[in-house]
Amino acid sequence: MGSHANIAIGRRHGAVIPQIDSTMESLGEELLREILVKLPTRDLARCCCVSRLWRIVVQEPSFRKLHAMAAHVISGPTETLAVTEIRGMRIRLEAVVLNVSSEKTMCRITDLAGGYSPSNACNGFLCFAANVEEWPVHVCNPVTGDKMKIAPPPEMKDARSRMYAMGFSASTHQYKLFRLSFHDSSGHYLDVYTLGGHDGWRRNPHLLPCAARYNCEFPPPVLIDGKLYVLTEPPKYNQASDKVIVIDVASEAHCIYHLPEEFTGAVIAAMHAFNMSGQLCIAMRLAGDRWLRFWVMPLPPFGNWELRYTFDMDVEDDGGQDKTGGAWFDAGDRVLCYRVQDHLYMYDTSNNKHEAGGGGSMKMQWDQKIPLPAVPPHERQRWSVYGGYRPSLVSPRLAFASNAPQQTDEQERFEQALMHTLGCKKASRSKKQLSTNVGPADPNDDERAAKRIREPTG
Numbered sequence: 001m002g003s004h005a006n007i008a009i010g011r012r013h014g015a016v017i018p019q020i021d022s023t024m025e026s027l028g029e030e031l032l033r034e035i036l037v038k039l040p041t042r043d044l045a046r047c048c049c050v051s052r053l054w055r056i057v058v059q060e061p062s063f064r065k066l067h068a069m070a071a072h073v074i075s076g077p078t079e080t081l082a083v084t085e086i087r088g089m090r091i092r093l094e095a096v097v098l099n100v101s102s103e104k105t106m107c108r109i110t111d112l113a114g115g116y117s118p119s120n121a122c123n124g125f126l127c128f129a130a131n132v133e134e135w136p137v138h139v140c141n142p143v144t145g146d147k148m149k150i151a152p153p154p155e156m157k158d159a160r161s162r163m164y165a166m167g168f169s170a171s172t173h174q175y176k177l178f179r180l181s182f183h184d185s186s187g188h189y190l191d192v193y194t195l196g197g198h199d200g201w202r203r204n205p206h207l208l209p210c211a212a213r214y215n216c217e218f219p220p221p222v223l224i225d226g227k228l229y230v231l232t233e234p235p236k237y238n239q240a241s242d243k244v245i246v247i248d249v250a251s252e253a254h255c256i257y258h259l260p261e262e263f264t265g266a267v268i269a270a271m272h273a274f275n276m277s278g279q280l281c282i283a284m285r286l287a288g289d290r291w292l293r294f295w296v297m298p299l300p301p302f303g304n305w306e307l308r309y310t311f312d313m314d315v316e317d318d319g320g321q322d323k324t325g326g327a328w329f330d331a332g333d334r335v336l337c338y339r340v341q342d343h344l345y346m347y348d349t350s351n352n353k354h355e356a357g358g359g360g361s362m363k364m365q366w367d368q369k370i371p372l373p374a375v376p377p378h379e380r381q382r383w384s385v386y387g388g389y390r391p392s393l394v395s396p397r398l399a400f401a402s403n404a405p406q407q408t409d410e411q412e413r414f415e416q417a418l419m420h421t422l423g424c425k426k427a428s429r430s431k432k433q434l435s436t437n438v439g440p441a442d443p444n445d446d447e448r449a450a451k452r453i454r455e456p457t458g
Helices: 021-036 041-049 052-059 061-068 353-357 410-430 445-451
Strands: 079-087 092-099 104-113 117-122 125-129 137-140 147-150 159-169 174-183 188-195 201-203 222-224 227-231 243-248 254-258 268-276 279-286 291-296 306-312 326-330 335-340 343-348 368-371 380-389
Touching: 021 052, 021 061, 041 052, 052 061, 079 117, 104 137, 117 159, 117 222, 125 159, 159 222, 159 227, 222 268, 222 279, 222 380, 227 268, 268 291, 268 326, 268 380, 279 326, 306 343, 326 380
Parallel strands: 117 380
Antiparallel strands: 079 092, 079 380, 092 104, 117 125, 125 137, 137 147, 159 174, 174 188, 188 201, 222 227, 227 243, 243 254, 268 279, 279 291, 291 306, 326 335, 335 343, 343 368
């Protein structure tokens, strides 16, 4: 009897009990889904190698969407991404996404214009945006490489700059895209788009109290427990930000929180913001000062900032090298990391060595100083780190499927029409029929295309 043969349980009074092999098979798949949905993302990806059935279940779009919204995925420990950006003579951006935690290359993105840069990471997605009017936003899953393009909201003509950030609220299970636009005369605005919603972009009725900035010298927005933290624009060039904008993703309300008094009017060598164990941490070194200080923002209800660490950087300059660096916290190993150009400094916070000497005011020494590989000399390349990443297998097109205002440009429409027309002519020739009408697309095209979709990797 083959593995797919019908199974008869027995007979009673001459009647055959209904055969249940299909029922058992369906029940087995449901139990398998119940088990697999509880696995971490990397373990789930490896399950594709177990059997054909497991592979089918894991690659099912509805299952991936269910897994991506599981509590252990959206609230699990965060990881850090490193994104290299290569420009130069090329017209387009070449970005390579690396996972610092797993030490693996995740994907390579080569189809974005040179004005794009990563804005922030949000759960299993990485957001790319540009400070250019009317340019769309791209949301990418680094595991699968799949992207979704979202048209920007209408913009007033006097906008001098804008920035984007993606946020997630665990209480509402909603992803939202925020655009902060800054104007010299009419104020500063916050526009919000609920990914997967039907209302499109909407403008927050309350103006932002001040402008913000994000570039190679200022950190990207930081997402922590449903709140986005954005450092404000400093009063003068080379000065430190003295405030942070806090945006609640669920309610879309925003407020201002002041940084420590040490930041006010200070001329900085470097300033970086990141998530440290669920709290906003800001690393700052003053120009001409050798001490790098890490300040931690108190949890709500907000109180005073805590000076957590102070490190001797053995330099006294204007911070030209620090500005090309970055700071992040490895939550798994509890290691504090700080990059200064071609060196990486590391400190193991689990030892709690600072507590014996008076907390953050004690001058600390790094545990390790590691030289970084040299950037190829012929490339105009930079790389930055982005925290808040939690790996997922779901495609942004599936996760945010709705009436999303996806932008299809003229070139894309031409390519689609050309492929459709050429395919129809080829089919008509095989049938030896001449027709001036363009027929419908082959229904098997989507199925064949689906087989060419990139396989997920751990």
